[in-house]
Amino acid sequence: DAKTTQPPSMDCAEGRAANLPCNHSTISGNEYVYWYRQIHSQGPQYIIHGLKNNETNEMASLIITEDRKSSTLILPHATLRDTAVYYCIVRANNNAGNMLTFGGGTRLMVKP
Amino acid sequence: KAGVTQTPRYLIKTRGQQVTLSCSPISGHRSVSWYQQTPGQGLQFLFEYFSETQRNKGNFPGRFSGRQFSNSRSEMNVSTLELGDSALYLCASSLSSQAGNTEAFFGQGTRLTVV
Numbered sequence: 001d002a003k004t005t006q007p008p009s010m011d012c013a014e015g016r017a018a019n020l021p022c023n024h025s026t027i028s029g030n031e032y033v034y035w036y037r038q039i040h041s042q043g044p045q046y047i048i049h050g051l052k053n054n055e056t057n058e059m060a061s062l063i064i065t066e067d068r069k070s071s072t073l074i075l076p077h078a079t080l081r082d083t084a085v086y087y088c089i090v091r092a093n094n095n096a097g098n099m100l101t102f103g104g105g106t107r108l109m110v111k112p
Numbered sequence: 113k114a115g116v117t118q119t120p121r122y123l124i125k126t127r128g129q130q131v132t133l134s135c136s137p138i139s140g141h142r143s144v145s146w147y148q149q150t151p152g153q154g155l156q157f158l159f160e161y162f163s164e165t166q167r168n169k170g171n172f173p174g175r176f177s178g179r180q181f182s183n184s185r186s187e188m189n190v191s192t193l194e195l196g197d198s199a200l201y202l203c204a205s206s207l208s209s210q211a212g213n214t215e216a217f218f219g220q221g222t223r224l225t226v227v
Contacts, residue, residue: 034215043204043219044202044204044216048216097143097168098160098162098168098204099170102155103154104154106214
Protein backbone atom coordinates (compact mmCIF):
# COMPACT_ATOMS: atom_id res chain seq x y z
CA ASP A 1 0.00 0.00 0.00
CA ALA A 2 1.14 3.57 -0.74
CA LYS A 3 2.69 5.65 2.01
CA THR A 4 1.12 8.86 3.25
CA THR A 5 2.56 12.07 4.66
CA GLN A 6 0.68 14.25 7.11
CA PRO A 7 1.66 17.27 9.22
CA PRO A 8 2.29 16.13 12.79
CA SER A 9 0.00 18.70 14.37
CA MET A 10 -2.55 21.40 13.60
CA ASP A 11 -4.69 23.82 15.57
CA CYS A 12 -8.19 24.94 14.72
CA ALA A 13 -10.58 27.38 16.37
CA GLU A 14 -13.85 25.96 17.59
CA GLY A 15 -16.63 26.51 15.06
CA ARG A 16 -14.24 26.97 12.17
CA ALA A 17 -13.51 24.46 9.43
CA ALA A 18 -10.58 22.14 10.02
CA ASN A 19 -8.72 21.22 6.84
CA LEU A 20 -6.37 18.29 7.27
CA PRO A 21 -4.03 17.59 4.35
CA CYS A 22 -2.56 14.28 3.30
CA ASN A 23 0.02 13.58 0.64
CA HIS A 24 -0.03 10.19 -1.11
CA SER A 25 2.00 10.87 -4.22
CA THR A 26 2.71 7.18 -4.92
CA ILE A 27 -0.93 6.10 -4.81
CA SER A 28 -1.92 3.63 -7.49
CA GLY A 29 -5.13 3.35 -9.44
CA ASN A 30 -6.83 0.76 -7.29
CA GLU A 31 -6.01 2.33 -3.93
CA TYR A 32 -8.64 4.05 -1.82
CA VAL A 33 -7.99 6.91 0.59
CA TYR A 34 -9.33 6.28 4.09
CA TRP A 35 -9.48 8.57 7.09
CA TYR A 36 -9.70 7.46 10.69
CA ARG A 37 -9.37 9.38 13.91
CA GLN A 38 -8.41 8.36 17.41
CA ILE A 39 -9.60 10.25 20.41
CA HIS A 40 -7.34 9.83 23.41
CA SER A 41 -7.30 6.27 24.79
CA GLN A 42 -10.08 5.07 22.50
CA GLY A 43 -10.00 2.83 19.46
CA PRO A 44 -9.70 4.50 16.05
CA GLN A 45 -12.96 5.62 14.48
CA TYR A 46 -13.70 5.42 10.77
CA ILE A 47 -14.53 8.80 9.22
CA ILE A 48 -14.75 8.55 5.45
CA HIS A 49 -13.12 7.03 2.38
CA GLY A 50 -12.96 7.66 -1.36
CA LEU A 51 -11.37 6.59 -4.61
CA LYS A 52 -11.52 9.47 -7.09
CA ASN A 53 -14.56 11.59 -6.43
CA ASN A 54 -15.08 13.90 -3.52
CA GLU A 55 -17.13 12.36 -0.75
CA THR A 56 -19.28 13.78 2.04
CA ASN A 57 -20.99 12.20 5.00
CA GLU A 58 -22.40 13.39 8.29
CA MET A 59 -18.94 13.67 9.82
CA ALA A 60 -16.74 15.18 7.15
CA SER A 61 -15.93 15.85 3.52
CA LEU A 62 -13.06 14.30 1.60
CA ILE A 63 -11.54 16.23 -1.28
CA ILE A 64 -9.20 14.24 -3.54
CA THR A 65 -7.12 16.08 -6.13
CA GLU A 66 -7.60 15.17 -9.77
CA ASP A 67 -4.21 13.46 -9.95
CA ARG A 68 -5.08 11.66 -6.67
CA LYS A 69 -1.69 12.49 -5.20
CA SER A 70 -3.14 14.35 -2.25
CA SER A 71 -6.37 14.77 -0.35
CA THR A 72 -7.91 16.98 2.31
CA LEU A 73 -10.25 15.98 5.08
CA ILE A 74 -12.61 18.80 6.01
CA LEU A 75 -14.46 19.01 9.31
CA PRO A 76 -16.85 21.87 8.48
CA HIS A 77 -17.51 23.15 12.00
CA ALA A 78 -14.93 21.79 14.39
CA THR A 79 -15.92 21.26 18.02
CA LEU A 80 -13.78 20.54 21.05
CA ARG A 81 -14.79 16.89 20.73
CA ASP A 82 -13.02 16.73 17.37
CA THR A 83 -9.67 17.02 19.14
CA ALA A 84 -7.96 13.77 18.13
CA VAL A 85 -5.22 12.22 16.03
CA TYR A 86 -6.34 11.93 12.41
CA TYR A 87 -4.88 9.18 10.22
CA CYS A 88 -4.86 9.16 6.43
CA ILE A 89 -4.41 5.66 5.00
CA VAL A 90 -4.38 4.30 1.47
CA ARG A 91 -5.51 0.76 0.82
CA ALA A 92 -5.68 -1.35 -2.30
CA ASN A 93 -8.98 -2.64 -3.57
CA ASN A 94 -8.18 -6.32 -3.68
CA ASN A 95 -8.86 -9.50 -1.83
CA ALA A 96 -5.66 -9.34 0.17
CA GLY A 97 -7.37 -8.48 3.41
CA ASN A 98 -8.07 -5.60 5.73
CA MET A 99 -4.62 -4.66 6.99
CA LEU A 100 -4.33 -0.96 7.79
CA THR A 101 -0.92 0.71 7.81
CA PHE A 102 -1.05 3.65 10.19
CA GLY A 103 1.47 6.45 9.99
CA GLY A 104 2.00 9.11 12.61
CA GLY A 105 -1.19 10.99 11.78
CA THR A 106 -2.03 14.63 12.49
CA ARG A 107 -2.80 15.66 16.04
CA LEU A 108 -5.63 18.18 15.70
CA MET A 109 -6.21 20.47 18.62
CA VAL A 110 -9.51 22.36 18.54
CA LYS A 111 -9.30 25.43 20.75
CA PRO A 112 -12.14 27.49 22.24
CA LYS B 113 -26.30 -2.90 16.88
CA ALA B 114 -23.57 -3.75 19.34
CA GLY B 115 -20.05 -2.63 18.51
CA VAL B 116 -16.77 -4.47 18.80
CA THR B 117 -16.28 -5.83 22.30
CA GLN B 118 -12.86 -6.48 23.75
CA THR B 119 -12.21 -8.16 27.07
CA PRO B 120 -10.70 -7.53 29.46
CA ARG B 121 -10.26 -3.75 29.29
CA TYR B 122 -7.25 -3.71 31.57
CA LEU B 123 -4.74 -6.38 32.50
CA ILE B 124 -1.57 -6.53 34.55
CA LYS B 125 0.77 -9.45 34.02
CA THR B 126 4.26 -10.42 35.14
CA ARG B 127 7.19 -10.97 32.81
CA GLY B 128 7.32 -14.53 31.55
CA GLN B 129 3.60 -15.12 31.89
CA GLN B 130 1.22 -15.58 28.99
CA VAL B 131 -2.00 -13.71 28.27
CA THR B 132 -5.11 -14.22 26.15
CA LEU B 133 -7.20 -11.33 24.91
CA SER B 134 -10.67 -11.69 23.44
CA CYS B 135 -12.54 -9.82 20.71
CA SER B 136 -16.17 -10.17 19.68
CA PRO B 137 -16.76 -8.50 16.29
CA ILE B 138 -19.90 -6.78 15.12
CA SER B 139 -22.59 -9.31 14.27
CA GLY B 140 -22.21 -10.46 10.67
CA HIS B 141 -18.59 -9.32 10.36
CA ARG B 142 -16.23 -12.10 9.34
CA SER B 143 -12.90 -10.28 9.37
CA VAL B 144 -11.09 -9.56 12.62
CA SER B 145 -7.76 -7.76 12.79
CA TRP B 146 -5.50 -7.09 15.76
CA TYR B 147 -3.23 -4.10 16.33
CA GLN B 148 -0.70 -3.12 18.96
CA GLN B 149 -0.34 0.54 19.94
CA THR B 150 2.63 1.84 21.90
CA PRO B 151 3.88 5.41 22.36
CA GLY B 152 7.11 4.62 20.56
CA GLN B 153 5.90 2.55 17.60
CA GLY B 154 2.37 3.84 17.13
CA LEU B 155 -0.34 1.57 15.73
CA GLN B 156 1.07 -1.62 14.26
CA PHE B 157 -0.79 -4.44 12.54
CA LEU B 158 -0.47 -7.84 14.19
CA PHE B 159 -2.65 -10.19 12.14
CA GLU B 160 -6.02 -10.61 10.48
CA TYR B 161 -8.41 -13.53 10.51
CA PHE B 162 -11.18 -14.15 8.03
CA SER B 163 -13.46 -17.18 8.23
CA GLU B 164 -11.17 -18.81 10.80
CA THR B 165 -8.08 -18.47 8.59
CA GLN B 166 -5.17 -16.12 9.13
CA ARG B 167 -5.01 -13.91 6.04
CA ASN B 168 -2.24 -11.48 6.91
CA LYS B 169 0.46 -11.28 9.54
CA GLY B 170 2.50 -8.31 10.66
CA ASN B 171 6.13 -8.26 11.67
CA PHE B 172 5.87 -9.61 15.20
CA PRO B 173 7.65 -12.57 16.83
CA GLY B 174 6.04 -15.96 17.11
CA ARG B 175 5.15 -15.27 20.73
CA PHE B 176 2.16 -13.42 19.32
CA SER B 177 -0.53 -15.71 17.98
CA GLY B 178 -4.21 -15.67 17.36
CA ARG B 179 -7.20 -17.65 16.27
CA GLN B 180 -10.75 -17.16 15.13
CA PHE B 181 -13.74 -19.29 15.98
CA SER B 182 -16.67 -20.29 13.81
CA ASN B 183 -18.79 -17.49 15.30
CA SER B 184 -16.07 -14.99 14.19
CA ARG B 185 -14.96 -14.25 17.74
CA SER B 186 -11.20 -14.01 17.95
CA GLU B 187 -8.53 -14.40 20.57
CA MET B 188 -4.93 -13.35 20.59
CA ASN B 189 -2.30 -14.86 22.81
CA VAL B 190 1.07 -13.53 23.86
CA SER B 191 3.42 -16.00 25.50
CA THR B 192 6.52 -15.33 27.58
CA LEU B 193 5.57 -11.73 28.17
CA GLU B 194 8.25 -9.05 28.02
CA LEU B 195 8.14 -5.53 29.45
CA GLY B 196 8.00 -4.20 25.89
CA ASP B 197 4.70 -5.97 25.29
CA SER B 198 3.00 -3.37 27.46
CA ALA B 199 0.60 -1.69 25.05
CA LEU B 200 -2.96 -1.03 24.03
CA TYR B 201 -4.17 -3.99 21.97
CA LEU B 202 -6.93 -3.11 19.54
CA CYS B 203 -9.26 -5.34 17.63
CA ALA B 204 -11.06 -4.27 14.46
CA SER B 205 -13.89 -5.99 12.65
CA SER B 206 -14.89 -5.62 9.01
CA LEU B 207 -17.77 -6.94 6.99
CA SER B 208 -15.74 -8.59 4.26
CA SER B 209 -12.22 -9.21 3.19
CA GLN B 210 -12.23 -6.79 0.27
CA ALA B 211 -10.63 -3.45 0.96
CA GLY B 212 -12.48 -1.31 -1.54
CA ASN B 213 -15.64 -0.57 0.31
CA THR B 214 -15.03 -1.90 3.75
CA GLU B 215 -14.40 0.20 6.78
CA ALA B 216 -12.95 -1.26 9.96
CA PHE B 217 -14.69 -0.78 13.28
CA PHE B 218 -12.43 -0.78 16.31
CA GLY B 219 -13.04 -1.84 19.86
CA GLN B 220 -11.97 0.16 22.89
CA GLY B 221 -8.90 -1.99 23.32
CA THR B 222 -7.26 -3.96 26.08
CA ARG B 223 -4.54 -2.14 27.96
CA LEU B 224 -1.89 -4.65 28.95
CA THR B 225 0.76 -3.74 31.47
CA VAL B 226 3.68 -6.12 31.98
CA VAL B 227 5.59 -5.69 35.23
